[in-house]
Amino acid sequence: MREQRHRSERGQALIVMAVVGTVLCGFGAIALDQGIGMADRRDLQATVDSAALAGARSSSSGSATEHWIAVEYLARSLGFTASSLSAQGCVSSSTCAAGTYTTGNYTITIADTGKGLDVDVQHSRRTLLAGVLGFTTAVSGTAARAQPTGPSITPANYAMVGLGGNVQVNGGGVTGDPSGNVGGAVYAYGNFGANNGPHSVQLPADLTDGATGSTCTPTTATHVDLGGATNNDSYTIQGGGVQNTNVAKPSGFSGQAPTTTGSTYTTTAAAKDSSGNWKPGTYSGIYPSSGKLNPGVYVIRNMGSSIQLHDLQNLTATSPGTVDSAGAVAIVLDSSDTGDVSFSNSTLNGIDDLTGTGNNTDPQGTHNFVVYGAGYTGSTDFANAVLSGIVYLPDSDGGSHGNDSYTIYGSVWVNSYTLNGGGNGTQQFKWVCGLESVVNNTGGSGLVR
Numbered sequence: 001m002r003e004q005r006h007r008s009e010r011g012q013a014l015i016v017m018a019v020v021g022t023v024l025c026g027f028g029a030i031a032l033d034q035g036i037g038m039a040d041r042r043d044l045q046a047t048v049d050s051a052a053l054a055g056a057r058s059s060s061s062g063s064a065t066e067h068w069i070a071v072e073y074l075a076r077s078l079g080f081t082a083s084s085l086s087a088q089g090c091v092s093s094s095t096c097a098a099g100t101y102t103t104g105n106y107t108i109t110i111a112d113t114g115k116g117l118d119v120d121v122q123h124s125r126r127t128l129l130a131g132v133l134g135f136t137t138a139v140s141g142t143a144a145r146a147q148p149t150g151p152s153i154t155p156a157n158y159a160m161v162g163l164g165g166n167v168q169v170n171g172g173g174v175t176g177d178p179s180g181n182v183g184g185a186v187y188a189y190g191n192f193g194a195n196n197g198p199h200s201v202q203l204p205a206d207l208t209d210g211a212t213g214s215t216c217t218p219t220t221a222t223h224v225d226l227g228g229a230t231n232n233d234s235y236t237i238q239g240g241g242v243q244n245t246n247v248a249k250p251s252g253f254s255g256q257a258p259t260t261t262g263s264t265y266t267t268t269a270a271a272k273d274s275s276g277n278w279k280p281g282t283y284s285g286i287y288p289s290s291g292k293l294n295p296g297v298y299v300i301r302n303m304g305s306s307i308q309l310h311d312l313q314n315l316t317a318t319s320p321g322t323v324d325s326a327g328a329v330a331i332v333l334d335s336s337d338t339g340d341v342s343f344s345n346s347t348l349n350g351i352d353d354l355t356g357t358g359n360n361t362d363p364q365g366t367h368n369f370v371v372y373g374a375g376y377t378g379s380t381d382f383a384n385a386v387l388s389g390i391v392y393l394p395d396s397d398g399g400s401h402g403n404d405s406y407t408i409y410g411s412v413w414v415n416s417y418t419l420n421g422g423g424n425g426t427q428q429f430k431w432v433c434g435l436e437s438v439v440n441n442t443g444g445s446g447l448v449r
Contacts, residue, residue: 041140044121047077049447052119052146055110059117059148062155063251067096067110070119078106078121089248098251112154113255116147116448147448151353151362154253154437156390156411158225159184160429163249163394165416166190168233169201179402180419183210184431186235187225187250190416193233205239210409210430211321217433252413253392253437254374258330258367260297277315280329288312293348295364299332306339307378312346320349320388321409321432328352330366330389333373340378343371343385350389351410353438362440369437370410380414382406390437400427410435 055070068082071090075082080103082090090096090110100109109120120143160167160182167188169180179194181202186192193201203224207216222237225247262281265271271288273279278288280296287300290311300307309331316327330350333341350370352363362368370389377395383404391412399418400406405425410432419427 041142044123044140045142045144047074048119048121048142048144049146050077052117052144053447055119056117056146056148056152059152061093062153063098063112064096065093066112066117067098068093070110070117071096071101071108074106074108074119074121078104080104080106097248112251113145116145116152118143118145145448146446152439154256154439156435156437157185157250158187158413159411159431160186160417161250161252161411161413162188162190162192162416163252163413164189165397166233167192167417169194169199169419170196179425179427180429181427182429183208184411185220185223185225187227187247188231189227189249191231191233192224192226193231193235195233197234199234201233201235203235203237203241205237205241207431207433209321209433210407210428211319211432214433216431252394253369253372253390254394256367256369256437256439257332257334257372257374258297258365258369260299260332261365262296278312293329295327295329297330297332297365299334301334301336303337303339307333307337307341308344309341309346310344312343312348314347314349317347317349320347320386320407321351321430322349322388323351323354324349324388325352325363328364328366328389330364330369331371332369333371333376333378333393335375335377337373337376338378340381341373341376342381342383343387344381344383345385347386348388350387351432351435354432354434354436362438365440367437367439368410368435382408388432390435401425402427 051070051073054073055066058066058069071082084103085101088101089099090101098110098112105124107122111118122139122141124137124139126137168191183204184207203222205222207220209216223242225244229245260281262279264282264284266284268286271279277292277294279294280298282299285302287307289308292313292315294315314324314327314329318324328350329348348370350366351368352366368389369392370387371391373393373396376393380393380396380398381400383400385406388409390410393414396414397416398414401420403425407428409430412429
């Protein structure tokens with residue numbers, strides 16, 4: 001009996017030792033795979049850093065080129081071809097959107113920010129030994145942000161954009177009475193044009209500079225991009241043109257808000273200089289109205305009532321649609337402003353730097369925005385105003401009555417826009433050749449994250 005008990009105990013010990021050995025081998029396998037994963041992440045980091053830097057250095061050629069160069073660097077190191085992403089929206093140096101792409105075991109995210117180009121890569125790989133414990137796959141991931149030397153440039157691309165709805169003229173819109181006519185390319189998430197066929201909205205065959213009337217160089221054909229598959233409104237591209245359907249929303253200018261170097265003001269008296277002109281800075285609970293604006297950026301915050309930016313003009317002004325490097329101004333709104341905004345009878349220019357005409361140094365810090373309002377959800381009225389530059393109000397629904405006349409030289413981005421009634425006014429959205437957001441990054445370059 002004693003001998004049988006000893007043999008039984010020896011058998012149990014062998015079983016315990018086998019189980020312990022299996023567990024130890026499993027943990028050893030996990031440790032080994034973790035080491036492999038760390039090596040994989042180090043290799044990925046070097047690849048992602050190089051891709052982000054290469055892309056950022058190409059920023060002056062436009063965001064599509066920036067994205068494409070980054071993808072090409074990733075492709076060479078990770079063993080895929082850049083053309084394999086064409087079905088997902090990255091086709092070439094002229095068509096490569098920010099977004100997330102998958103190829104093989106890699107998930108690649110390209111993103112534009114006001115601080116540079118972000119490149120993120122996630123690598124899903126099979127484990128070598130850790131599968132013993134059921135861990136069959138592991139993910140290594142890393143990211144980099146690179147900022148270009150000098151200015152970061154984002155082309156405006158469209159003369160008129162409706163990111164969330166229609167861009168529509170309810171009446172009007174004939175050549176002799178240009179209600180809603182647009183001087184360049186259009187993006188509409190919903191419908192674009194006039195709801196009255198005989199008053200079709202007019203667009204030129206090629207991009208034409210609104211200030212000079214000359215065709216932009218290089219020549220670019222006007223096109224209308226729709227977020228949906230159909231368009232129920234009426235427009236005409238003079239001399240022909242292209243309508244594209246099911247087009248993804250353009251990325252816009254998120255994170256590129258102009259910043260002010262001025263003080264914070266809570267009274268209108270403090271916000272004026274000795275000559276009675278408005279000073280750039282942060283306006284808390286107040287806003288400038290009537291008079292001249294010194295060059296710079298005007299940030300308006302904490303306005304719960306209507307914001308009547310009426311009868312304003314640049315202190316040092318140039319002709320509408322041209323560069324005003326010495327006197328440009330930008331109005332910045334945000335989510336703390338809940339009242340509607342009106343620019344009635346104001347003539348404002350935010351263009352302080354254009355490719356080929358300036359030194360790309362963003363002298364007044366406007367980034368070529370005349371109005372920037374990411375997060376601002378109030379309605380917008382441009383009645384009888386003349387604005388030059390990028391109007392970026394992606395969360396705002398704009399509109400006016402047909403009796404109001406106004407002209408915007410540049411690029412208008414809103415959630416939706418409705419011009420109601422034919423009226424006696426003329427409303428035009430003119431293009432500015434070479435218009436881009438120019439964010440001066442001097443003083444910092446290379447990898448920043």
